[in-house]
Amino acid sequence: MKNKIQIEKLKLEKIDKKTFNFIKKSLPGISLSQWKWEYLNSNCRGYCFLAKINGILVSHNSFIINQFLLNNKKILVAKSEGSFADLNLIEDIMGKKVKVFREVVKEALKVMKKENIYLAYGFPNNLGHKSYAYGGYRLEEINIFISNLIINFNYYFYKKRKSINLISKIFLKVINFLWKSIVISILLYFNRKKITNIKVVEKKNFKDIEVLFKKVIKKLPKNYLMVFRSASYINWRYKNNPHHKYFIYGYYNNNVLEGLIVFNTLNKKKYKNIEIKDLLFINKNVKKYLLSYIFKWCIDNKISVATLWEDQVMLKKYNKYSLIMSGFLRNRLLIKKILIKSILNKKTTNKNIILELKKYLERT
Missing domain, CATH: 3.40.630.30 (Gcn5-related N-acetyltransferase (GNAT))
Structure with a gap:
């Protein structure tokens, strides 16, 4: 059977225990109520994009959405938070190293653009920089x-x-x-x-x-x-x-x-x-x-x-x-x-x- 990679946007209100346990690997110590406060109960609901291989969760890219002001206009801005890819699991399933996370990044920006998110940003660690650049981000050094x-x-x-x-x-x-x-x-x-x-x-x-x-x-x-x-x-x-x-x-x-x-x-x-x-x-x-x-x-x-x-x-x-x-x-x-x-x-x-x-x- 050919291994199939599927990327989908999570329906936040339908998150189950298995999915939450996977997501919180990148957010140590977070509880379900805290996660819901960030993504489900905020003024502008957040996003969580999941990648699965043969139905098995292997990666995710999450965003907290807030209203910002630019040039005196209100816009929606997404902050990338808590992203994760289980590289060992991906290699075990695929039989080789496959760059799944960068495809999640790319798909997330594509979907958010269609849904009128003006800008996405984040402060990731250096392990993911190449994936973010591939997916459509510019990397800038700030002070x-x-x-x-x-x-x-x-x-x-x-x-x-x-x-x-x-x-x-x-x-x-x-x-x-x-x-x-x-x-x-x-x-x-x-x-x-x-x-x-x-x-x-x-x-x-x-x-x-x-x-x-x-x-x-x-x-x-x-x-x-x-x-x-x-x-x-x-x-x-x-x-x-x-x-x-x-x-x-x-x-x-x-x-x-x-x-x-x-x-x-x-x-x-x-x-x-x-x-x-x-x-x-x-x-x-x-x-x-x-x-x-x-x-x-x-x-x-x-x-x-x-x-x-x-x-x-x-x-x-x-x-x-x-x-x-x-x-x-x-x-x-x-x-x-x-x-x-x-x-x-x-x-x-x-x-x-x-x-x-x-x-x-x-x-x-």
Whole structure:
């Protein structure tokens, strides 16, 4: 019997245990409810393309779909997530090495183009780069600038180990004491102004975030591709997120939202960090207030490190002074990543699209 390769789009609501167990090989630790939140319960349903040989699952390529804004127009954008190919299984069935995954990639882009997905992108590891290029993606090197607010050094001592020896424990206590006594004390002096205008943005006020976003984008390049911060997106992405508890704070001026910061905590046995997933502001003063608030929040909640992403657009718009004065002393460290991107709408006039690089792009 001739081996037959079949590629199909999964009907998400009909996923069975066998299919889910195969898909989660590329998403360690994910539960079915978490997967449904990402692909089935989002505002724009995701895609999952499966490859089978003689009815046996061997590969998949999945996408989370969200509404983005480009040139003041709402578009659908697909992020490639959790892709996988069982190379050993494919070789066992076919009796030789066969490149199945690249055909899944090609078919996925073909189908999504027909269904009006404007653009597909992702940050895959280097093992799949050739398959993505074959399937229709362009590979681009991009720069992400990472800034860290350091309250103590627990994270740096324990991030790769569960325990440290006695000498290291003593050294850690000393360096934490000196850092708190000197550096944190100085930074607290510069951030001594009490900010009373920052409060939790409740679900009933998520529409305020959408209004703020529309103000912010007027000051940014038209070819800057940003997720559309609708009330429904905020509710799905943060309020109903099954992976983390999210904190959504806003800066209000005369009851008008002028700034937003969204973050989650990462709780480990020996330290606790925060990831700043989104940061919106109408001017540099509001940005300063939000970062100052985070600095104090981290102290009060015994955070070790807070992490913020920026891209080239934000770098050119604001200098690093406000970061330094808010405690982000280890700032704008350059991290290079490979971005895969495929513009499915060939009629677009936006050839030089710049993707906003913030931590909200991450899966969880």
